[in-house]
Every structure is written in C-alpha cells, then in structure tokens.
Amino acid sequence: MRFEGTDNYVATHDLMLAVNAAITLERPLLIKGEPGTGKTMLALEVAKALKRPLYEWHIKSTTKAQHGLYEYDAVSRLRDSQLGDEKVKDISNYIIQGMLWKAFESPEHSVLLIDEVDKADIEFPNDLLRELDRMEFYVYETQKLVKATTRPLVIITSNNEKELPDAFLRRCFFHYIRFPDRETMTQIVDVHFPDIKKILLNQALNAFFEIRDVPGLKKKPSTSELLDWLKLLVAEDISPEALHSQDQHKIIPPLHGALLKNEQDVHLFERLVFMSRKK
Numbered sequence: 001m002r003f004e005g006t007d008n009y010v011a012t013h014d015l016m017l018a019v020n021a022a023i024t025l026e027r028p029l030l031i032k033g034e035p036g037t038g039k040t041m042l043a044l045e046v047a048k049a050l051k052r053p054l055y056e057w058h059i060k061s062t063t064k065a066q067h068g069l070y071e072y073d074a075v076s077r078l079r080d081s082q083l084g085d086e087k088v089k090d091i092s093n094y095i096i097q098g099m100l101w102k103a104f105e106s107p108e109h110s111v112l113l114i115d116e117v118d119k120a121d122i123e124f125p126n127d128l129l130r131e132l133d134r135m136e137f138y139v140y141e142t143q144k145l146v147k148a149t150t151r152p153l154v155i156i157t158s159n160n161e162k163e164l165p166d167a168f169l170r171r172c173f174f175h176y177i178r179f180p181d182r183e184t185m186t187q188i189v190d191v192h193f194p195d196i197k198k199i200l201l202n203q204a205l206n207a208f209f210e211i212r213d214v215p216g217l218k219k220k221p222s223t224s225e226l227l228d229w230l231k232l233l234v235a236e237d238i239s240p241e242a243l244h245s246q247d248q249h250k251i252i253p254p255l256h257g258a259l260l261k262n263e264q265d266v267h268l269f270e271r272l273v274f275m276s277r278k279k
Contacts, residue, residue, distance in 0.1 A: 033177030036222025065127030
C-alpha cells in the first residue's frame with residue numbers, strides 16, 4: 001500500500017515520496033522540521049491511511065532505550081513476595097512490555113511512532129540501533145527472544161535540538177518538512193476551516209507571514225499556532241480590517257498571544273512595525 005495523504009492532512013509530493021520510500025526500503029523514516037509542522041500528526045495519518053494500528057512512544061529527557069523494549073518491575077515483585085502472592089514464582093508477571101515489543105508482536109503491519117527522539121540522552125539513538133536493524137531483542141529475565149512477526153513502519157521525529165549519531169542516521173530514510181508556503185498553508189487552513197471568509201483568511205495570512213519574517217524572533221509562530229489564532233478570530237468574530245489597522249495605537253494584531261509566546265518577541269514586533277509606519 002502507498003501513502004497518498006488524507007482528507008485531514010495536507011502532505012506535499014516530496015513527503016509522500018519519503019513515506020513510501022521508507023515503506024519500500026523497510027527502514028525507519030526520520031522526520032525533522034520546525035515544531036508545529038505536523039511531524040507527529042504524520043504518523044497518525046499514515047496509520048489511518050494505511051489502516052494499520054499505531055503505537056506511540058513519546059520521548060522525554062529521562063527516557064531510556066530500555067523503556068521501549070520492556071521494564072522489569074522488581075519493586076512489585078518484592079512487595080508480592082512479602083505478601084506471599086503465588087504469582088511471584090513466574091517472573092513474566094512483572095515484565096512490562098514497551099512500545100517496541102507491542103509493535104513487534106502486532107499480528108498485522110503496524111506504525112511505530114518514536115516522537116521527539118532528540119529530547120533523550122545523546123546515547124539513546126545508538127542504544128536502539130540493533131533492535132531497529134534486526135527487529136528483535138532479548139528479555140534476559142525470562143530468557144525469551146522477542147522477534148517482530150511483521151515489520152512495523154517506524155516513524156521517528158526530531159525538532160533538531162540535538163545532533164543525532166551518524167550510525168543512526170545511516171539506517172534511516174530522512175525527510176525535512178519545510179515550512180509551508182502561502183499556497184500550501186491555504187490548503188491546510190481549508191482542511192480545518194472550510195467555511196472561513198476568504199478576506200479574513202487573506203488578512204490573517206498576511207499578518208502571520210509578516211510576523212514570521214521579523215528578523216530576530218526567538219520563536220517564530222508555527223502552523224498549529226496559526227490554526228489556534230484563526231479559531232479565535234472566528235470565535236470572536238474579528239473583522240479583517242482589525243488585522244491590519246493603520247491606527248498607531250493598534251500596532252500588533254488582536255489575540256496575538258496565540259502567535260507570539262514571549263514578551264521579547266512582542267516588543268520586537270511592535271518596534272519594527274512602528275518604525276516601518278513612521279517611515
């Protein structure tokens with residue numbers, strides 16, 4: 001089966017090619033891009049489009065590779081042994097399956113999302129090399145080999161916060177989601193707000209891309225933040241004219257808190273717009 005986008009997700013031609021290449025090569029698909037460009041949503045939509053079960057492993061700074069395989073709950077076993085519980089005789093009762101284990105044992109082809117891999121320790125990707133290569137791992141406590149019955153499509157996302165090891169990169173098919181241009185962004189908005197007034201959308205996109213083009217912003221607004229802003233504009237029935245007012249006392253767009261997330265960026269935008277109007 002091939003991925004050709006969905007009604008709820010606007011995928012570019014290059015992105016569809018990347019997903020299908022990873023399926024053909026049976027290699028993990030490494031997706032990078034700005035936060036809010038739909039990297040995590042891609043895995044959900046691929047699973048839906050291909051009618052595959054989805055296993056989500058969201059990485060934190062404290063996550064270890066072992067957590068994705070399994071965990072041995074020694075504390076519960078000790079407590080049960082003190083209570084005289086019979087199940088302590090079978091150690092498998094205290095083995096907690098991780099997302100890789102669940103995906104490996106899925107009776108049908110699945111999609112495994114390893115989300116924000118760059119949040120973990122630098123050794124985290126290297127610790128998964130063998131498991132992702134061979135699609136198997138060993139459970140030492142039960143002396144059991146867990147081997148994938150059907151090879152899952154592995155989608156790995158990264159916000160580029162850390163450099164990933166070369167050995168890990170070599171095993172992946174890589175794709176960078178570029179920030180959508182105005183035409184693609186219009187298509188994305190149309191999926192979420194099909195009835196939005198064209199004049200409001202046009203003015204909102206003008207304001208949005210004007211903010212993104214401000215040099216020196218600490219955090220540029222993302223696609224998801226634009227969608228939040230549009231939802232507020234529609235809910236509050238903000239007029240298109242209010243988004244590009246020439247009033248010197250209304251330099252910044254209404255409800256800008258959905259787009260600009262710190263005071264430095266707000267002050268920078270206000271200052272630049274004021275200077276441009278003064279000229």
